[in-house]
Amino acid sequence: MPRYESVLELIGNTPVVDVSALSPKPNVAILAKLEGRNPAGSVKDRVALSLIEAAEQDGRLIPGRSGQTLIEPSSGNTGIALAMVCRLRGYHLKVVLPTNVSPERRQLLLAFGAEIIDSPGSEGSNGAVRLAQSLSEANPEWVFLYQYANPANPLVHYQTTGPEILADVPEITHFVAGLGTSGTLMGVGKYLKEHRPEVQIWAVEPPSGEMVDGLRSLDDGYVPPIFTDNDGEHLLDRKVIVRPRESIEWTRRLTEVGLFVGLSSGAAMAGAVKCALTIDDTDAATIVTIIADDGWKYLSTGAWSDDIDDVVERAKATIYF
């Protein structure tokens, strides 16, 4: 086994595992890239390191200087990943977090020394973004990395996740991933389209707009600048909704192939299955999907053990995605 000088060297180069046993069609293979194997537990480790290194390169952050503060809105994984990197680099991190995320996320943030600033749960991630923006304006000395607009987010997926996928699965025909900041889809999608233009890029979305009751009008809506900057509407071939029930069902089904994953990964797998169902019986296809994180942070949801109707009801009031 290689020996590493820093845990940061463990970020990326995640394994791909064949989960075709769950494919609805024998002619369609489904492969899952296990991003939960990153050291702070999610795909966001790649993004966090990329955002911080970009800020260090452009001089907004200076390694070793004391008293530097960062602020970032996050529903969990980006905050946790940033907290881990900041702990190693000596930066102070303030995470704007909706009140209705799972308690494990709050605990992990605190474990890595981050400070939590609560934003209203009813406003979802939109509310966290808005509050972080206003706090950043009021405190210009804080470094605001803003993952939703920072090109270092899709860039790291273009430079690492995309090449890893093509190297490990050269026969890929479809890429299916969750849409949040859109960083994974824009970065991997751009890389795959450049090298294999025929690969179809599918986005999976939770219907979170249904649950965000803090929205006063549609004009309070939000499209991540990264999505617009990368011409996401043309890069994507398809975008589908996956409902909370389907997400939980597929989170459970993934245990049949030995995978204990987060609820957004259940949603991504549900999207991969929807994608498989569109493929003709006579065509061979290989779908790659992203397992964004493992299940540990979601144990308090009862997702694997409670009655599914109860879990679905709770999911409507909690941000799991």
Next chain:
Amino acid sequence: MAAVLRIPTVLRPAMGGESVIAVEGSTVGEVLLKLTTTYPAIKGQLLNEDGTLHRFLNVYVNDDDVRYLGGVEASVTNNDEITLLPAVAGGVW
């Protein structure tokens, strides 16, 4: 053609408080245009002046985003389920 339309919370006050209604039209554009005739208050919330979809409105036919199925030209058939959702920031991903 009768299809079912699911209305998001944010649009319900201007649409009689309903969450689900039956709608007519053979394309998404036709359905939305008819809605703006019935509920003039939501006109600027659904379509732009040029007839394209409002930037912060996502429209799904049977859970498929119509922006990738031809936009307002996407076809609607009997018993389809149309869902309107505001575009909001995602979470963990």
